[in-house]
Amino acid sequence: MGTMMDLDQSLVELRQTFRSRRTRSLEWRKSQLQAILQLLRKKEDKIFNALHQDLGKHPIEVYRDEIGVVEKSINHALSCLEKWMGPKKTRLPLVFFPASAQVLPEPLGLVLIFVSWNFPFSLAMDPLIGAISAGNVVVLKPSEHAPATSSLLSETIPLFLDSKAIKVIEGGAEVCEQLLQKKWDKIFFTGSQRVGRLIMSAAANHLTPVTLELGGKCPVILDSLSNLSEIKLAVKRIVGGKWGSCNGQACIAVDYVLVEDRFASVLINSLQRTIEKFYGKTLDEYQNLSRVVNKHHFNRLRSLLDDPLVAASIVYGGSWDEEKLMIQPTILLNPPLNSELMTEEIFGPLLPIITVDKIEESIDFINSMPKPLVIYALTKNEAFKKRILSETSSGTVTFNDILIQFLCDALPFGGVGPSGFGRYHGKYSFDTFSHEKAVLQRSYWFELEARYPPWNDFKLKFLRLTYKFDYFGLILLMLGLKK
Amino acid sequence: MAEEKKKKIFNSESAHALVSELRKTFNTGKTKSYEWRVSQLKNLQKLIEEHEKEIIEALQTDLAKPEAEIHVGEIGMLKSSLKTTLKQLRNWMMPEKVKTSMTTFPSSAEILPEPLGVTLVISPWNYPILLSIDPMIGAIAAGNVVVLKPSEVAPASSSFLAKYLGEYMDSSAIRVVEGAVPETIALLEQKWDKIFYTGSGRIGRIVMSAAAKHLTPVVLELGGKCPVIVDSDINLQVATRRIIGGKWACNNGQACVSADYIITTKEFAPKLIGSLKHEIEACFGTNPIESKDIARIINSNHFDRLSKLLDDEKVSGKIVYGGKRDKSCLRIAPTILLDVPEDSLIMNEEIFGPLLPILMVDKIEDSFALVTSKEKPLAAYLFTNKNKLKDEFVSTISAGATVINEVTIHLAVHTLPFGGVGESGTGSYHGKFSFDAFSHKKAVLYRSFAGDASVRYPPYSNGKVRMLKALINGSILGIILALFKLSKD
Numbered sequence: 014m015g016t017m018m019d020l021d022q023s024l025v026e027l028r029q030t031f032r033s034r035r036t037r038s039l040e041w042r043k044s045q046l047q048a049i050l051q052l053l054r055k056k057e058d059k060i061f062n063a064l065h066q067d068l069g070k071h072p073i074e075v076y077r078d079e080i081g082v083v084e085k086s087i088n089h090a091l092s093c094l095e096k097w098m099g100p101k102k103t104r105l106p107l108v109f110f111p112a113s114a115q116v117l118p119e120p121l122g123l124v125l126i127f128v129s130w131n132f133p134f135s136l137a138m139d140p141l142i143g144a145i146s147a148g149n150v151v152v153l154k155p156s157e158h159a160p161a162t163s164s165l166l167s168e169t170i171p172l173f174l175d176s177k178a179i180k181v182i183e184g185g186a187e188v189c190e191q192l193l194q195k196k197w198d199k200i201f202f203t204g205s206q207r208v209g210r211l212i213m214s215a216a217a218n219h220l221t222p223v224t225l226e227l228g229g230k231c232p233v234i235l236d237s238l239s240n241l242s243e244i245k246l247a248v249k250r251i252v253g254g255k256w257g258s259c260n261g262q263a264c265i266a267v268d269y270v271l272v273e274d275r276f277a278s279v280l281i282n283s284l285q286r287t288i289e290k291f292y293g294k295t296l297d298e299y300q301n302l303s304r305v306v307n308k309h310h311f312n313r314l315r316s317l318l319d320d321p322l323v324a325a326s327i328v329y330g331g332s333w334d335e336e337k338l339m340i341q342p343t344i345l346l347n348p349p350l351n352s353e354l355m356t357e358e359i360f361g362p363l364l365p366i367i368t369v370d371k372i373e374e375s376i377d378f379i380n381s382m383p384k385p386l387v388i389y390a391l392t393k394n395e396a397f398k399k400r401i402l403s404e405t406s407s408g409t410v411t412f413n414d415i416l417i418q419f420l421c422d423a424l425p426f427g428g429v430g431p432s433g434f435g436r437y438h439g440k441y442s443f444d445t446f447s448h449e450k451a452v453l454q455r456s457y458w459f460e461l462e463a464r465y466p467p468w469n470d471f472k473l474k475f476l477r478l479t480y481k482f483d484y485f486g487l488i489l490l491m492l493g494l495k496k
Numbered sequence: 497m498a499e500e501k502k503k504k505i506f507n508s509e510s511a512h513a514l515v516s517e518l519r520k521t522f523n524t525g526k527t528k529s530y531e532w533r534v535s536q537l538k539n540l541q542k543l544i545e546e547h548e549k550e551i552i553e554a555l556q557t558d559l560a561k562p563e564a565e566i567h568v569g570e571i572g573m574l575k576s577s578l579k580t581t582l583k584q585l586r587n588w589m590m591p592e593k594v595k596t597s598m599t600t601f602p603s604s605a606e607i608l609p610e611p612l613g614v615t616l617v618i619s620p621w622n623y624p625i626l627l628s629i630d631p632m633i634g635a636i637a638a639g640n641v642v643v644l645k646p647s648e649v650a651p652a653s654s655s656f657l658a659k660y661l662g663e664y665m666d667s668s669a670i671r672v673v674e675g676a677v678p679e680t681i682a683l684l685e686q687k688w689d690k691i692f693y694t695g696s697g698r699i700g701r702i703v704m705s706a707a708a709k710h711l712t713p714v715v716l717e718l719g720g721k722c723p724v725i726v727d728s729d730i731n732l733q734v735a736t737r738r739i740i741g742g743k744w745a746c747n748n749g750q751a752c753v754s755a756d757y758i759i760t761t762k763e764f765a766p767k768l769i770g771s772l773k774h775e776i777e778a779c780f781g782t783n784p785i786e787s788k789d790i791a792r793i794i795n796s797n798h799f800d801r802l803s804k805l806l807d808d809e810k811v812s813g814k815i816v817y818g819g820k821r822d823k824s825c826l827r828i829a830p831t832i833l834l835d836v837p838e839d840s841l842i843m844n845e846e847i848f849g850p851l852l853p854i855l856m857v858d859k860i861e862d863s864f865a866l867v868t869s870k871e872k873p874l875a876a877y878l879f880t881n882k883n884k885l886k887d888e889f890v891s892t893i894s895a896g897a898t899v900i901n902e903v904t905i906h907l908a909v910h911t912l913p914f915g916g917v918g919e920s921g922t923g924s925y926h927g928k929f930s931f932d933a934f935s936h937k938k939a940v941l942y943r944s945f946a947g948d949a950s951v952r953y954p955p956y957s958n959g960k961v962r963m964l965k966a967l968i969n970g971s972i973l974g975i976i977l978a979l980f981k982l983s984k985d
Contacts, residue, residue, distance in 0.1 A: 037891075071954075071956060072961075073954075073956040073960065073961055073964065076961060076964065076965065077964055077968065081964065081965060081968035081969070082968065084968070084969060085599070085968050085969055085970070088969065103909075103911040103912060104911050105909060105911065106909070109905070109908075109909065112902075114906075114909055114911065114912055116912065116913060117890065119894055121917070121918075122894075122918075198918065206711060209711055210708050210709060210711060213704070213707070213708035213711065214705055214708040214709075216704070216708075217701050217704035217705040217707075217708055218701060218705075220697060220700055220701060220704065220716065220718070220918070220919060220921070220922065222922040225711065227711070238945075242945075243945045246945050246948055247945070249948070249953055252953075253952060253953055257952075257953070257954070291953060291954040291955070292954065300954070300955070301954035301955065301956060380523075393945075402608060402938075402940065403528070403610075404525070406610060406613075406936065406938070407938065408938070408939065409938065409939040409940070409941070410938060410939070410940045410941075411940075411941045411943070412940075412941065412942045412943060413942070413943045413944055413945060414603075414941070414943035417600055417603075417941070417943065418600075418939065418941040420599045420600055420968065421596055421597070421599070421600050421603070421605060421939075421941060422597065423594040423595055423596060423597070423605060424594060424605050424607065424939035424940075424941060425607065425937060425939050426939065429612070429936040429938070430613075430689065430711070431711055433711070434711070434713035435713075436937075448894065448917040449913055449924070450890075450894070450895065450896070450897060450898060450917070451896065451897035451898075451906055451909075451912040451913055451914065452890055452897065452898050452899070452900075453897065453898075453899045453900070453902060453905070453906040453909060453912065454886070454899075454900040454901065454902075455900065455901045455902045455905075456901060457730070457731035457734045457735070457901065460734050460737075464737075464741055465737055465740065465741055465745060465779050466562070466564070466745055466779040466780060466787070466789035466790075467779060467780070467781070467787075467789055468562055468563065468564040468789050472564060473563065473564050473567060476564060476567050476568050476572065477567055477572065479572075480567070480568070480571075480572030480573070480575060480576050481575065481576070481579075482576070
């Protein structure tokens with residue numbers, strides 16, 4: 014597949030399907046969501062294999078981050094869909110009587126979803142669930158950097174879903190360019206800022222609305238904790254939040270940690286012990302760690318350590334295995350702030366620790382960097398929490414845990430500033446692929462003469478009072494009692 | 497001295513310096529406080545109250561807008577918007593608590609609105625005061641700093657805004673940049689946290705392209721051809737007056753939500769045209785081109801554009817009413833054309849003027865296919881008493897808004913989002929939607945150190961898998977069962 018004509022034909026077919034209104038019915042949407050559930054159940058082994066091939070993910074990681082989250086999203090959507098689809102009545106000021114007003118969600122039409130390589134299955138399915146729930150037709154473009162998952166999606170989706178409404182188009186940069194030349198009703202993109210700009214520029218030609226789920230450097234502010242068990246737990250969460258999900262290659266992974274100088278060595282020791290407990294001690298032993306996705310990113314990460322000042326700041330780890338595409342979980346203490354390690358999103362298993370005199374200084378530090386997708390703050394100080402919330406800006410703030418906000422369907426998931434715009438998860442997924450249409454209905458009786466020319470003083474007074482919603486004044490005017 | 501000031505060029509450097517200055521102000525945190533926001537909104541109220549005369553003068557200079565239209569369409573709307581915002585602001589600023597599920601138990605969560613930062617509002621010439629200040633109300637209410645770039649095509653209004661916003665507002669946070677294309681380009685090169693643009697689709701594309709370089713989110717309030725479908729089973733007089741209210745009494749058709757064209761049945765068309773002629777004269781007199789109760793065409797460019805639509809040979813012989821033009825006073829009479837061809841110029845661009853084409857169909861239901869064959873408009877209107885037709889209209893036609901038995905008044909309903917879809921735009925505002933358009937809704941999750949599930953961490957085991965499955969699916973029963981099985985491991 015890959016010719017322009019094939020693409021055009023597919024798009025014609027998808028638009029025809031959309032015009033037929035088949036995707037509007039609750040039944041169709043539910044049937045597609047249930048079909049995805051079937052796909053998850055029947056092809057579970059194939060999913061595990063594909064993710065192991067593409068990223069070396071452990072099946073539990075796959076279940077937790079790719080299959081389980083999708084199941085949860087579908088179940089949530091199935092139970093709420095009818096409610097989401099219904100119109101929302103809105104209040105009307107009395108002056109419009111008699112009238113009724115409501116907001117009615119409707120599908121945007123033909124949707125394009127770009128998937129990133131780090132969660133190549135769930136970041137395809139989760140947006141797809143939103144697009145289907147909202148009644149759209151979809152083209153899914155999986156990442157070519159996760160080829161096994163891309164093939165899996167391309168083979169299995171047509172087996173389970175309505176292939177005249179949902180299509181998978183595989184390919185690399187060339188295919189992306191071709192896709193971006195077409196007119197879409199919505200584009201949903203997960204990936205880097207650089208490509209995000211290209212997508213939005215292309216979308217501008219057709220005034221296509223976009224949702225951009227980008228990245229950034231997600232910091233952890235680690236405040237002093239009162240007892241050893243809390244410290245241990247905090248460290249477990251940091252380790253799990255850095256290396257436990259795709260080995261740091263996640264937009265919401267811990268990028269770096271801010272901690273007071275006096276706790277640095279305790280932290281480093283604790284991190285070391287936990288890393289070794291979870292994953293092992295040497296490159297040969299490592300279990301439960303995804304690998305770096307490909308040579309390009311491997312080289313990128315390794316070269317971050319080339320800077321001699323950066324290399325000098327390594328306090329744990331630092332070794333690598335090019336053949337296995339593995340880099341040891343590495344901790345660095347106060348690397349230079351102008352190094353690429355500290356100016357670019359790391360997206361890998363390197364963890365800088367930046368020390369400050371007082372933990373409150375983290376706020377200024379974070380504000381000196383671009384707004385991230387998430388700020389993690391491990392603290393019990395309520396005043397400090399309030400300051401973090403009001404003095405910093407990020408897509409999300411999570412207190413005393415890491416990554417888990419991803420599972421909370423009631424919270425919108427998205428960035429701000431360079432970390433992106435738009436959001437999804439739960440009802441936000443439905444909304445992001447919908448147009449909320451205003452609907453106003455009136456009838457013919459109770460017509461107000463004053464609305465029409467020819468204009469005169471009386472009508473002017475009337476209109477002024479109407480706009481103030483000054484009903485009493487209006488009555489007086491009509492009775493001839495208002496001057 | 498004044499001459500020198502006027503000649504000062506506003507270029508890329510000036511724009512950069514302006515944005516830096518405003519960003520400094522924003523970073524002080526001053527604009528986030530409730531008190532600051534309220535003070536600025538109240539200053540806007542004062543400005544409008546104390547300079548109503550000047551507003552009317554400016555709009556009459558730019559557009560010869562009748563005073564009643566100014567009160568309804570510009571001043572009244574702004575006063576009502578300010579009143580609503582001041583009343584509701586505290587509520588809007590409060591965090592919204594949300595329910596969390598078993599999956600993240602124990603936890604609590606909320607959504608916290610915060611300002612985006614440095615925002616740019618670019619406004620058009622047709623409602624130059626309303627469409628400058630209304631978006632600014634949203635930006636200020638949400639705690640942002642704002643730069644306004646009013647349209648140079650409405651110069652008296654632009655001067656008014658520059659002068660009085662300069663006098664009444666906190667100039668360390670709110671500024672006006674007057675100018676034309678070069679100044680707009682200089683502004684668009686900068687990094688904004690939000691751009692709010694009202695205008696044409698052509699410029700909308702340029703704005704979005706510029707925004708893409710900095711990943712700046714945008715609201716684009718564009719236009720389109722807003723159709724009015726007229727069924728036969730209606731109160732003809734009321735419907736006709738409402739159509740007139742939404743066309744010639746609405747900035748002379750120069751509004752993004754004006755009735756652009758009509759679709760009705762072949763059978764009903766003559767009755768409708770008769771009614772329109774009668775009611776137009778009741779509103780504007782026997783020689784409507786001379787009526788002071790209609791705004792004029794904004795300038796000679798648009799006059800020429802509209803003339804071209806009438807001179808198109810495809811519509812020759814189709815004029816059934818009006819057609820008079822007077823370039824010297826930039827007026828074209830309310831003009832009705834009947835049965836113009838689909839490929840005529842007038843049916844292929846947004847008219848934005850006093851020309852009203854009427855298309856005819858055999859059955860009124862055929863009008864829907866006609867509307868959906870075109871780009872999605874900002875609004876679609878239907879006059880009918882038949883419930884089935886109403887339902888089909890709402891479910892078939894995609895538009896920013898679908899309105900039944902009325903034209904344009906949905907703008908005044910602050911509980912409805914006002915915005916387009918497809919070619920008619922993206923994003924929405926009015927009422928709380930304005931506040932939301934200029935806010936980032938930050939998700940906040942509160943967890944504690946109590947109750948950690950060791951299943952989250954490696955080394956992994958079968959028991960952990962079962963527990964994990966149950967936790968992710970929020971299934972209490974599953975968790976209990978898994979706990980049992982876990983304890984047996």
